[in-house]
Amino acid sequence: MRTIRASIIGFGSVGQGVAEVFLQKREELENIGLDLKVVAIADSRGAEINNEGIDLSEIIARKRETGTIASRQITGVEIIRNVEHDLVIETTPTDVETGGVGLENMLAAFGHGRDVVTSNKGPLALKYRELMDVAREAGSGFRFEATVGGAMPILNLAHDTLAGNKIISIEGILNGTCNYILSRMMEEQASYEQMLAESQELGIAETDPTNDVEGSDTACKLVILANSIFGMDVNYNDVDVTGITKITPEALILANDEGYTIKLIGEVKDDLIRASPRLVPIGHPLAVGGTLNVASIQTDLAGTVTITGRGAGSIETASAILSDVVSLYRP
């Protein structure tokens, strides 16, 4: 049995999902020879540390009841620097302007030789090459399946499952909020504003939906795909982005009459990285509805392989983090 000592830095929806999943999968992890011990958790107000392993059901209950897990005034980056552990699970919120505390946390983790598994897009969308270089020099593992498409396992699919294939292009729907709004506009023949309001009521869109509907969330994910699968060296500002705010129900009805629907499609190939609304034939693998994410990977041998899944949700994102943890440490 191999013992992995982990911290969870950031204890919002994704961090709590990770704790729940670790709790639920303790036996399965032990069955494959992994004893995963969470020795520190930080949220924005402080931290809990226990070298013997934190009681995860107690800490989840504490967070829900009191709004924080803080039992002492210590920050995430201080935990990364000072608590002895192997793996930093970085689940702080994405900041695409500066990389935010996530960038500081990842660099600190590599600086102390720790592995990182993350759901935080910001640092990867801004400083991909630098982070990879620092991780490699430190000999640290670094995995980030959860940053693109939540539970839709696109990075591991392209890297491992399609082994032997050259990846020619990737295109897909990488933002569930936009997909929901466009799908509902088509179904209800309603305006963008009406369906944005509906998706905000349902908690699908945030109060400030800019990152989703203007395409910048999609752009971040494209940058991660471009750098990690195509070996490019690009950042968030290199993406050509058009959002969905100007699409009308009339355009959707016209498209439908011709056998098409309109989707916010992100695409990466050669030197093109673009997110924009595009016509997709009904019945095409990319024409999925609701909040689903989808990505089509064009390869030299396997042809085009398309993967569809839930792009968001705390347990779904935690599932991607779990698969990265298993990949890193499975004997």
Add this chain to the structure above:
Amino acid sequence: MRTIRASIIGFGSVGQGVAEVFLQKREELENIGLDLKVVAIADSRGAEINNEGIDLSEIIARKRETGTIASRQITGVEIIRNVEHDLVIETTPTDVETGGVGLENMLAAFGHGRDVVTSNKGPLALKYRELMDVAREAGSGFRFEATVGGAMPILNLAHDTLAGNKIISIEGILNGTCNYILSRMMEEQASYEQMLAESQELGIAETDPTNDVEGSDTACKLVILANSIFGMDVNYNDVDVTGITKITPEALILANDEGYTIKLIGEVKDDLIRASPRLVPIGHPLAVGGTLNVASIQTDLAGTVTITGRGAGSIETASAILSDVVSLYRP
């Protein structure tokens, strides 16, 4: 550099595709530390053997020009027994009645401690448990991604990429010929017989289409999924099968008016293994058209993940074989 000595037993469309792919990917394989040498190839009329490695471009040309590669009268199973090598790539045609020569070849390979990668469904649909037991006792590797869904990597996706997840159910379109016929019946509002004739003209359906249209090809693939992913112990005769021959264009039009299409769906869950025509909502991830295959994997954490790809084709099937070879031997 690790040298892998391989035979290709069966040199029809898939076997030739494997030779082409090995030729094309020699450098990529060397880059990951694998020197793959094909030391023997058998077709139905004889074999070629070369301990230094067969010239693959010469042998492909010979097959195309003369219809056989036979330079000596020796069968596949004799090669497996007598030629020193590590890996048997078994690509003889599927026989679901008896398992055919494929079953004999696989048992001989394990009996001599060789690994097997195969595209041949028959032996796995009839004798899954026996084959797994013999392979395990021999310490042999045994992989068969190419048996289900061609280039659609469903087995490796369920086993590896979704690591940590419990698989609850799988449902999908596992036969491209049926999907083509149903998609075209809908598009043209034409009869089953008309669209079968069209797909035979295009080479999509075989002259005797029974295995495809009556659902037995789908049934074989369901058995492989049930045994390998769900740990069941079932065979071909345990599947509840209904084909597509009785579907009318009127039924498709009626379904379409209600926002549905009709697909031949295979499903595995708990104690249910069934292939039958079912209504699928338009826009649903399973509602893909043309000859595509698709499978939805329902999991406890990641929710439902759907994979779509080309279910047939010699290079596509060879791609699945290549990914299995890489998985077996990647250092």
